[in-house]
Structure formats: C-alpha cells, structure tokens
Amino acid sequence: MSFRFWRRVQLFPGVSLNLSKSGASLSLGPRGAKYTIGSRGTRATVGLPGTGLFYSVQNPGQTHRTASHAPVPPAPLPVAVKDRLSLGFFQRLVTPADEQAFVAGLRALHSGDETEALAQLESASEQADAAWTAGLLRLKRHELEAAHVLLNSALQRQATLGQLYAKYEVNATTSFSVTPEVTAHIGPRERGTRLALAELHQLRDEHALAAEHLRLILVETSEDVVVKAALAELLLDVEPIPRANADQVVQLSAGLENETPVHAALLLYKARALRALGLDEVAVSTLTQAYRRKKDRPEALLRQIRYERALAYADVGRRGDSRRELSAIYAEDPGFEDVAERLGVR
Structure with a gap:
C-alpha cells in the first residue's frame, strides 16, 4: 500500500499538469481515461464510472525503446503540495x-x-x-x-x-491489491473505506465481514467491476469451493465482456467457478474470451488465464491442448505455479 498526494493544474480541457513529490507529469485525455507522461515512464489510467476507483497499466503497449521517444514532460517544479x-x-x-x-x-x-x-x-x-x-x-x-x-x-x-x-x-x-490480479486506487470516500475494511477483515480471516462490506458497495453501485472481482476472489478463497459460492460468482459475472484488465480478472474467476460447478466446456470458452484481448493486459494475469485454461482443457480430455498451454507457460516462466511438475520436467 502506498500513498500519493498531488495537485492537478488544468492547462486546458483534457490536459492537466500533475505536481507531486516525485516531480511533474502531464496527463492527456478526458476524465476517466488518462494517458500520463512522467519521469517514471508512461501509463494509462482508466477510471470506473461512479466508483471513485481506477487502475493503471504502466507503459501500455510500448517497449522501453518506444517509450523513450514520448514527448518530454516539463521540468520538475517546486513541490506544490507542501x-x-x-x-x-x-x-x-x-x-x-x-x-x-x-x-x-x-x-x-x-x-x-x-x-x-x-x-x-x-x-x-x-x-x-x-x-x-x-x-x-x-x-x-x-x-x-x-x-x-x-x-x-x-x-x-x-x-x-x-x-x-x-x-x-x-x-x-x-493503492492496494484487492485481488492478486487487480490493484485499486482509492480516495477518501465510502467505497474506498469499505474496500480497505474488506481487506482488513480478509487479513483476519473474517470472510463474512469482508464480503458484507463489498456487498454494501454493490448495493450502491451494482456494476462496480473492481468490487465484483474482490468479492469473487473472496468467495473462491476456500477449498473445496462450495457450490453456493461458485453460483454467486457466476451471477456476479453474468453478461460480462472483456473490456479492461479488471474485467479479464473477473472472467478468470468466473471460469474457476464454472469448473467448480462441473461446467468445464463453458469454463474453456470463458477463459478463451478472457485471453482474446492481450493489449494492456498484465503479463501475470494473462499467464494465470492460460494456466487455468490448461487445467480446464485437461478436465474435458483435451490433453494435447493442455500440454501445449503448459509448455508455453513453462517457456515464459519455468517457476510458475506447478507447471514444471505437471509437465514432468522436475
């Protein structure tokens, strides 16, 4: 968890200068979808409407070389917050x-x-x-x-x-991780406070109390996908997964499209719930949907989706597809999960 304080000075509509302890950066784009250029590289920031939450993807779709040719931000200014x-x-x-x-x-x-x-x-x-x-x-x-x-x-x-x-x-x-795949950035509002309390109760293994805070947020903003992902992760954080929990996760993610990395994470959880319900073919389709869009998706999330799909392939008897998926993951990250053991290379 890290704090960030800054002042934002609007230069003209859609462009603002952000002054913080780490220097200055320039944000381009409409409210809720910013592209920021600063001393630490570039990042896309996408807000989730009505939630006060956003997530960031560092250097989206760029290599280090192309990032170095981005417009140069203004020189650091005196720290305005102080x-x-x-x-x-x-x-x-x-x-x-x-x-x-x-x-x-x-x-x-x-x-x-x-x-x-x-x-x-x-x-x-x-x-x-x-x-x-x-x-x-x-x-x-x-x-x-x-x-x-x-x-x-x-x-x-x-x-x-x-x-x-x-x-x-x-x-x-x-900012803190509300799930292993999703980092939320919150401000001093009710939703952010309840998310923090949910995190606290989860650390105490008080899952029912954590879930209560998340459900109270959803009462106010039923389409808050970050909170849905947090609640889904919480409901699936038990072995074996109860059918009632799996059913709730499927309901939370009904009609979901793969719009953002947060949506992709929720699709991953939906697939886990479907597998727990014995609906393995649908789980494969859901994971394929989650993996279809790769731009701006964190590598760790994409790898987790592929791993889950490998398990689902095995469940439906597609052993060759499962092994190909595991082999590709092993080539990228030999220490990921239990891929080496499943491939028999350790």
Missing part, C-alpha cells in the same frame, strides 16, 4: 487544533516521516479525513485492531469524508 499545506501565523489563529494536526500529519507524511504523521493524524481522528488516512497507515503496517477502529470512525463520519482534502485542494489516493 506549499498548499503551509499554515501562516494568522491562519493558525483561526484554524481548529484538530485541523492543524491533520495538516501537520499530511506534511509529515509527504516528507516521509510516517511516525510523526500517525501521531498528528490520530490526535485529529475526530476528523473523518484524519481517521481515514491514519487507518490506512495502520493497515499498511498490519496493525489491524488500530486500523479497524480508525477506518470505522471514518466510515461513521462518511458525510464529511474528503472535505478537508478538498479544502486544501489536495488529491489523495492509496
């Missing part, structure tokens, strides 16, 4: 103490002093944004009890989540 969080003498006189502590906490976090940041933010935990930020820091440290208290506090004050960040014109995101 300037934004400077409280002058007279402003401090009229700013409540807990708000001052929130600002001090963000300044410390921006400077890399996580211990000081936690001390300041937790002293201001009556503020939803302070509790949210401190809770995620505790979750990052796997200090689960403290994280639970803070994130629940933020959730109880969800009506004010994001207000202090907005007041100081600072955007904040944190």
